[in-house]
Amino acid sequence: MARPKGKRGFRPITVDGNEYRWRLNTSSGLVEINLADTQNQRLAVDVGWRDPWLDMPRRAASVPLTVTPRVVESAIRLG
Structure with a gap:
């Protein structure tokens, strides 16, 4: 059975x-959070995550x- 899109x-x-659903x-670089039963309200949080391979020269050591x-x-909770 396929998962819902x-x-x-x-x-x-x-x-x-x-109940919430979340993904990175x-x-x-945003964490997207929404209530489990709706997709209309979404909280997007910038946690400062960046792929180190995309910023290789600048952020290789981070x-x-x-x-x-x-x-x-x-x-x-901080919402």
Whole structure:
């Protein structure tokens, strides 16, 4: 069975009893968060993530931020 297109790439997370879906958009460096039952309201958070291979000369020594569910939970709470 194929996955629905609207949820492709999104991961589930529950914060304070509310269900959300989130994903890291690697092309823009934004974490996209929306309620699990709607796609109309979206929270986009710039966490400063950049692909180190795309910025090789400038940022070769820097380590990219690891986006974990805890980072996403904090973004939702700060909203």
